[in-house]
Amino acid sequence: MKRALLLACALTLVPGCSYFSPESNQPPTAEITSISPATATEGQTVRFSGHGTDVDGEVVGYRWRSDIDGDLSRSSSFATDTLSAGNHAIYFMVQDNSDAWSTQVQGTVTVRATPPIPAVIDSFAAWPTNIRAGESVILSWEVSHATKVEVDQGIGVVPEFGTVEVIPDVTTTYVLTATGSSSTAAASVTIAVEPVRVLVMMPDRELTGYVRFSGYAPSGDVYVGDDQADRGIRGFLTYYISSIPDDAVVTRVIVDLSGYETPYDLPFPDLGCLSAFEHPYNSLQGEYRMPGLPGAIGEWCDFDQLDTPTESIAFRNALQDRVGESKFQFRLQFADMESDGDMTRDFLHWRDDQLPTLTVEYYPNRR
Known part of the structure; x- marks a missing residue:
C-alpha cells in the first residue's frame, strides 16, 4: 500500500495529490508457537509450529533452522523425523512483504540417540538330537538384529536364518554366537551320538x-x-x-x-x-x-x-x-x-x- 501511494504521487504535482515523505518499514515479529515433543528419540517425529505479525504489512515467508542440522523448513508449521541426536537450538524467523526479516527467536529440542538393539537368538535347534555314529542332523536357527552370526565346530559364519546338515562322530555341542552393535548372544544344542561298538x-x-x-x-x-x-x-x-x-x-x-x-x-x-x-x-x-x-x-x-x-x-x-x-x-x-x-x-x-x-x-x- 505504501509503495502504491509513492508511485501514484511520484513527487509530481498531480491534482488531488500532495507531496509527503514515506514512513520507514517496520520489520515483522516472529513467535514459536510449539515444538513437540521437547525431548524425542532419534527417528521420532517432532512437530514445529510458529507464526509472525507485521504492523504495517503482512508475513509472507518463514525460516526454521537448527544449530546442528542447518535449515529445516520454509513453512510456518512442519514435522520431521530426521533430526540428528543432540541438543538442538532451534531458530525461527518470519519475512514481511517488504522483504524484511524479523529478529530470530529461539527454542530448543533434545533428540536422544536411538538405543542399540541387542542381537537376539530367536531359535537354535537340532533334529534329531539323538543319533548313531554316521547319521546326520539338521541344525536350524533364526537370529534378529545381528551383524554377524557364527556356529562353531568348523561351520563358521552363517546368515541370520538358515539350516545346515552335520554328521558328528561323537556326542557334540554346537554353539551359535550372534554379535550385534552393542551385545553378543549365544545358544547351544547338544547332539548325543551313540558310539558304534567294535x-x-x-x-x-x-x-x-x-x-x-x-x-x-x-x-x-x-x-x-x-x-x-x-x-x-x-x-x-x-x-x-x-x-x-x-x-x-x-x-x-x-x-x-x-x-x-x-x-x-x-x-x-x-x-x-x-x-x-x-x-x-x-x-x-x-x-x-x-x-x-x-x-x-x-x-x-x-x-x-x-x-x-x-x-x-x-x-x-x-x-x-x-x-x-x-x-x-x-x-x-x-x-x-x-x-x-x-x-x-x-x-x-x-x-x-x-x-x-x-x-x-x-x-x-x-x-
Missing part, C-alpha cells in the same frame, strides 16, 4: 582248518589252493559271535586276510580268484564235498587285494543274518578251478596265530 573276531582254532580233496581235515592252520598231486585244498573258518547282542545292528564288517604266506608257488593268477562262501558245519570231516550256501560273499583276485583289509557288505549282511546264533562260518577256495594241473604246491597258508580276522562294527540294539 569287535575284532578271531577264528576258533578247534573248528578252523583246511580240508583236502582226499578228505584229510586237520584244524588250526588254514591252507587254500592245490598240492603237488593237483588235489584241491579248501579252508574253513569258524567265528563265535555270541558276544554280539541278539538284537544288534551290524553296520560294518572288515575282512582281513593279510596274514597269509606263500611257502611254495603262487596261486595267483593260475587258480583264478579266491572266493569266500558262507558254509555252516559242525566238524571239518567231509566238508570238502559239501556245497555250503550258494553265492560268494567275498572275492580276492590278486595279492594287492589280499593284502588290503576290505569292508564287505556281503559279509555284513551274512553276519547280520546269523546274529542271535552262536557261530558264523565260511569257507575259502579257488572257485574257478580245483587245480591248475602243474603238479606243484600252489597255495596260501595262514598259520594258526595269523588267521583271518573280522572286525565287526555294530549297535547293541535295533530302534
Whole structure:
C-alpha cells in the first residue's frame, strides 16, 4: 500500500495529490508457537509450529533452522523425523512483504540417540538330537538384529536364518554366537551320538582248518589252493559271535586276510580268484564235498587285494543274518578251478596265530 501511494504521487504535482515523505518499514515479529515433543528419540517425529505479525504489512515467508542440522523448513508449521541426536537450538524467523526479516527467536529440542538393539537368538535347534555314529542332523536357527552370526565346530559364519546338515562322530555341542552393535548372544544344542561298538573276531582254532580233496581235515592252520598231486585244498573258518547282542545292528564288517604266506608257488593268477562262501558245519570231516550256501560273499583276485583289509557288505549282511546264533562260518577256495594241473604246491597258508580276522562294527540294539 505504501509503495502504491509513492508511485501514484511520484513527487509530481498531480491534482488531488500532495507531496509527503514515506514512513520507514517496520520489520515483522516472529513467535514459536510449539515444538513437540521437547525431548524425542532419534527417528521420532517432532512437530514445529510458529507464526509472525507485521504492523504495517503482512508475513509472507518463514525460516526454521537448527544449530546442528542447518535449515529445516520454509513453512510456518512442519514435522520431521530426521533430526540428528543432540541438543538442538532451534531458530525461527518470519519475512514481511517488504522483504524484511524479523529478529530470530529461539527454542530448543533434545533428540536422544536411538538405543542399540541387542542381537537376539530367536531359535537354535537340532533334529534329531539323538543319533548313531554316521547319521546326520539338521541344525536350524533364526537370529534378529545381528551383524554377524557364527556356529562353531568348523561351520563358521552363517546368515541370520538358515539350516545346515552335520554328521558328528561323537556326542557334540554346537554353539551359535550372534554379535550385534552393542551385545553378543549365544545358544547351544547338544547332539548325543551313540558310539558304534567294535569287535575284532578271531577264528576258533578247534573248528578252523583246511580240508583236502582226499578228505584229510586237520584244524588250526588254514591252507587254500592245490598240492603237488593237483588235489584241491579248501579252508574253513569258524567265528563265535555270541558276544554280539541278539538284537544288534551290524553296520560294518572288515575282512582281513593279510596274514597269509606263500611257502611254495603262487596261486595267483593260475587258480583264478579266491572266493569266500558262507558254509555252516559242525566238524571239518567231509566238508570238502559239501556245497555250503550258494553265492560268494567275498572275492580276492590278486595279492594287492589280499593284502588290503576290505569292508564287505556281503559279509555284513551274512553276519547280520546269523546274529542271535552262536557261530558264523565260511569257507575259502579257488572257485574257478580245483587245480591248475602243474603238479606243484600252489597255495596260501595262514598259520594258526595269523588267521583271518573280522572286525565287526555294530549297535547293541535295533530302534
